[in-house]
Amino acid sequence: MDAGPIGAHKLSRWQLFTYGQLVVPMAVIGLPLAIYIPPFYSGTLGLSLTAVGFVMMLARLSDVVIDPFIGRWSDRTHTRWGRRRPWIVAGVIVMAISSIMLFVPQMEVSNAYLLIWIAAIYLGYTLIEIPYGAWGAELSEDYHERNRITGSRQIFMLIGLLIAITVPIVASVMTGGGGEKSAASREAMAWLGWLTAGMLPICLILLLSSIGEPKVGYSTPISFTDGMRIAMRNGPLRIVLLATILGALAGSINAGVAVLFFEKVAQLGPSSSILIFVLFFAGVLGSPFWVNIGGRIGKHKGIGVAGFISLFAFAFVPVIIYLVKPAYPGAVFPAMLVITLIQGFTIGAAPILGQSILADVCDLDTIKSGEQRTAFLFAFLAMVRKIFEAVGVGIALPILGWVGFNPQSSTNSSVSLFTLTAMYCLVPLVLWVISTTVIWQYPITHERQARLRAALDRRILRRAARLE
Known part of the structure; x- marks a missing residue:
């Protein structure tokens, strides 16, 4: 077909x-x-x-x-x-x-x-x-x-x-x-x-x-070395790459200690699994909204808006732990549930609009390199993401061990519990803010993408004419 x-x-x-x-x-x-x-x-x-x-x-x-x-x-x-x-x-x-x-x-x-x-x-x-x-x-x-x-x-x-x-x-x-x-x-x-x-x-x-x-309309193979050199000169790709690195580090550090945070700091017990389910369920409900928003205000701005909404909510986690929990321990789960609902509603924005952005970047790369190599660019970005996801876990867990945190103990020191909170919330929060700010600078708008496609289509037609 x-x-x-x-x-x-x-x-x-x-x-x-x-x-x-x-x-x-x-x-x-x-x-x-x-x-x-x-x-x-x-x-x-x-x-x-x-x-x-x-x-x-x-x-x-x-x-x-x-x-x-x-x-x-x-x-x-x-x-x-x-x-x-x-x-x-x-x-x-x-x-x-x-x-x-x-x-x-x-x-x-x-x-x-x-x-x-x-x-x-x-x-x-x-x-x-x-x-x-x-x-x-x-x-x-x-x-x-x-x-x-x-x-x-x-x-x-x-x-x-x-x-x-x-x-x-x-x-x-x-x-x-x-x-x-x-x-x-x-x-x-x-x-x-x-x-x-x-x-x-x-x-x-x-x-x-x-x-x-789709048919391949325009592709002239180039060497791996030349291809990497052209890719690294691609300004929009560099922005996506930097935002991906920062986001992967933040997400990995956060996810790597999330279970420990829920158990040892928030002390939610089995209720933590409800938060995970709510996160993904709210993501399903919110995804169509971000598809629409990305088309209206631009993909990169859609990611930025979603990111800043999510991060604003996530910034209240330390407030809940250090102010709400000592005075009203029963309010911790409802408060975390509200934060999770907000984060869940926005969780789809970056994967949806980010992958769509990468498709636009591939158009620019095809013009610059002469080879249609969409899968290679997707793979390259996936490789970078996986590397920094591994780095994130490699940073968070050794730091917890260094400050004396013991996952089998019920009496960890205040310093180790604060460090766990920092690894779950504060460090990822800073990285996510920088990542969101970086992607806000992404330059390919709807109008520019239309011009890129028109230029690429003209090259395809000229190449087809030469081959006839």
Whole structure:
């Protein structure tokens, strides 16, 4: 199925649905990889927690290294089925098999077993994620339509995260645990594994049967070195890159200590899982709003407005902990719930409008480089994001250890608890403010993007005329 030239038509609601829904199984398995695999393989299956952490780090590093290669190879793939679809099909096969092997182990596990299958599932994820993101960026040349495409993807991503949170609870109840079994039990992990493996081929068929790939109209391959040099001279890309680095650091530091903060500082107990669910649910409700706002005031300003609203609310966390909690401890959860609702409503803005911005940056890069290399730029940005996400965790946890914080103790010092609060809120807050300020300077408006597309279309026509 051939979609024809980029931007030849506006995607129907069904096409938006079938494009976005592929991320549901990816989100269903993606969240457990981060929060359930360590307790599952250490607590339930008996491996050393230290060894599990080391294995996961090795697997993640292998994933980071391969990102740019997958992007570059996808850009230069030419088959009768397109450039992106063969890679996505391969990724679905790899991910479906490895999700079963990782979450429903059929034999006695070892460190080597974990390394093989977690590396495989990361590989499958990358084989899908990079070509899939590039495909979405190429589906339209229109400034507003790109917001609709990335908005669809983000809504389904949040739905997948909600499913990932809910499934272990349902599995515990359905298997006789009454909701008391660990979220990392064999039963819960098996449900996640089989659900992912079952959903992936169904979602793939829906995608392939409804969405075609645009024709490549303008592309002259250049060397990797020349390509990187041109990319680093791309001013808008540098802005996106810096904002991504700061945002990844902030998000990683915040997420890496969030559970510890809820348990040791806010002392919310089981109620913290409600906050996580509310965060993602509010994100689903808010995503269409940010698609619309990005089209009205500009994508970068939409991210800025959402960011500053979210950060204003998040800045009240220390107030709740140090002023409200000592006087009215029962008010901590309602106050945190209000903050979470505000943050959740705005959580979709940056992923939706940021990915749409990157599609516009790719137009400029094509003009400057002569090669249509959307997947490579998506992969390069993903690699940078993953590196600084790892750096964030590598900063936060050692600092907590250095000040004497003990996650197994109920009597940590005031200094260590303040440091935990700083890692959860204050440090990310500063980084997010800088990141939001940086993206506010992004120069490609709706009008400039239209001029870029017109210039690129003229080059495509001239090239076609020379080849005739």
